[in-house]
Amino acid sequence: MGSAESPNKPPTKLAALASPAEGPSDGRAWQDLWSFKMVLGVWIPILAIGLLHYGVDAEHSWAHNVLRRLYHLPIIFAAFGLGMRGGLLAAAVVSLTYLPHAFLHIGHLAHIDPAGPVEKALEIVLYNLVGAVAGYLADAERRRRAQLRKALDEQRSLQRQLVRAGRVAALGEVVAGIAHEIKNPLHALSGTAEIVDPLIDEDAPQRRMWDIHLTELERLERIADRFLSFASPSPLEAQQLDLREVAERLVELVGADARKKEISVVTDLPDGPVLVQGDRDQLAQVALNIALNAIRAIGKQPGTIRVSVEADRPYHGTPMQSLRIENDGPPIPPEELEHLFDPFHTGNEEGTGLGLSISQRIVEQHDGYLEAANAGLGVTFAILLPKS
Ligand SMILES: Nc1ncnc2c1ncn2[C@@H]1O[C@H](COP(=O)(O)OP(=O)(O)OP(=O)(O)O)[C@@H](O)[C@H]1O
Ligand SMILES: [Mg+2]
Incomplete structure (x- = not known):
């Protein structure tokens, strides 16, 4: 993907x-x-x-x-x-x-x-x-x-x-x-x-x-x-920030829309700060893009979106700060996962198909990774950023 x-x-x-975490390959x-x-x-x-x-x-x-x-x-x-x-x-x-x-x-x-x-x-x-x-x-x-x-x-x-x-x-x-x-x-x-x-x-x-x-x-x-x-793309205005704040702001931004659609937004945040060097607005835009996609993916029936933050999540041997947005909508077919981040790839009549492509670029500008998989509640997007 x-x-x-x-x-x-x-x-x-x-x-x-x-x-x-990487598993042993020579098993x-x-x-x-x-x-x-x-x-x-x-x-x-x-x-x-x-x-x-x-x-x-x-x-x-x-x-x-x-x-x-x-x-x-x-x-x-x-x-x-x-x-x-x-x-x-x-x-x-x-x-x-x-x-x-x-x-x-x-x-x-x-x-x-x-x-x-x-x-x-x-x-x-x-x-x-x-x-x-x-x-x-x-x-x-x-x-x-x-x-x-x-x-x-x-x-x-x-x-x-x-x-x-x-x-x-x-x-x-x-x-x-x-x-x-x-x-x-x-x-x-x-x-x-x-x-x-x-x-x-x-x-x-x-x-x-x-x-x-x-x-x-x-x-x-x-x-x-x-x-x-x-x-x-706008240049980054990076500063030290706590990923928990990005998560909380996201919940505020999508809360009303989600409630209207009977989607509960739950959070799982650690007690201590999870610090990264990042552009507050652009990271919020990434999280919002993903969450709006999640709301759309859940569709008409009630559902759940879980927003979680974790410090030092192992990723290919490197500890990264992670912000995960999961939803319990239907899984993404493997052939679609391959093209999810391609510009203009969309499964939705109203969309431009640029949301994830722009989000990916923003995360890459932060030296991080944006990943998607059929995991967690159903579909999980993870923003992984280097520790500040
Ligand atoms: N959580 C998700 N579950 C299932 N499919 C998803 C999910 N997130 C994205 N997709 C699929 O990926 C496509 C591309 O998403 P992207 O955000 O790039 O564009 P869009 O949402 O179609 O348009 P725009 O973001 O401009 O409104 C979506 O149209 C949808 O088909
Ligand atoms: Mg979108």
């Missing part, structure tokens, strides 16, 4: 909202030991070599020599499959299998390996050494591959970011031109409307049409303003 992506920032797939589990591959490549060969080894007559020293060395194969296989842990475990199993055969007389059915005791002891040491070295090499290779994959992902994300930035810049120029052209005649229209308005009587049959005219004029003005703030 779309979100803040920049060269120096972590990739922002918004699923991170659901669990902001090779205990069950892997019993995977089909391991059973076939490690455990069955060890068993087979062991049985043969115990069964071969002591006179056939060549066979003992071969079988003793064959044990290395499953050890190496385990090391390459499961790394150092796998290599050492297989080496331990082999050592324990071979040890009685090397040094104990276990009755006439099991023959002792005829090699010298030093050679046999060295072989056991070698099993463990091979397990450790092969495992170490496999782990190093795996780490290198993971690094390469990460670098490739970052490169792709940067590429997408550049393409997107280019597209937004080009769009910005077009939109600025249109907004500018619309603004001037709109200004004139509003001026004349103000003069004409008192001339139309409240009871006149033309009044209804005139009211529609005024409403549409206002709508056009709103759209032109949206276009302008997309095309030419």
Whole structure:
């Protein structure tokens, strides 16, 4: 899904909202030991070599020599499959299998390996050494591959970011031109409307049409303003502020509208301040954009919006100050999440589709991230900002 992506920032797939702390990526589990591959490549060969080894007559020293060395194969296989842990475990199993055969007389059915005791002891040491070295090499290779994959992902994300930035810049120029052209005649229209308005009587049959005219004029003005703030963003006036104040102001701003629509707005704020360097008005605009979208998404039925603030929320390994706005409306389809922050992407007839795009840019100007996911109450938007 779309979100803040920049060269120096972590990739922002918004699923991170659901669990902001990074989980272990290399989760090779205990069950892997019993995977089909391991059973076939490690455990069955060890068993087979062991049985043969115990069964071969002591006179056939060549066979003992071969079988003793064959044990290395499953050890190496385990090391390459499961790394150092796998290599050492297989080496331990082999050592324990071979040890009685090397040094104990276990009755006439099991023959002792005829090699010298030093050679046999060295072989056991070698099993463990091979397990450790092969495992170490496999782990190093795996780490290198993971690094390469990460670098490739970052490169792709940067590429997408550049393409997107280019597209937004080009769009910005077009939109600025249109907004500018619309603004001037709109200004004139509003001026004349103000003069004409008192001339139309409240009871006149033309009044209804005139009211529609005024409403549409206002709508056009709103759209032109949206276009302008997309095309030419205002510079930040950053100061130290408490995110709890942004949350409280948001609740005041949307409270009345929400109550009318039977939507309860609940807050979850910490006792202490959650400080950031930010532009009070622009951050309030971001929160308001998100909350208005949430009200619209909940629709006609009663619902809940939860506004929560949290300090030091882990985000890709960095503690960030977070302001989350959740709603219990329907989830956003995954294919829409991908384009949520694209300019002019809208699912609503009245909207311009610029609200989230503008919001994202404002948050990015604060060196923060704006993320959305189907999480929390239903849909969650999180504004993550660096600590002040
Ligand atoms: N909380 C939400 N739940 C479901 N869909 C959402 C939510 N927030 C945004 N969307 C979807 O994302 C679209 C884009 O939102 P955005 O705020 O960018 O534009 P808009 O609301 O359509 O227009 P504008 O903000 O200019 O009024 C919305 O039209 C809606 O389809
Ligand atoms: Mg909107």
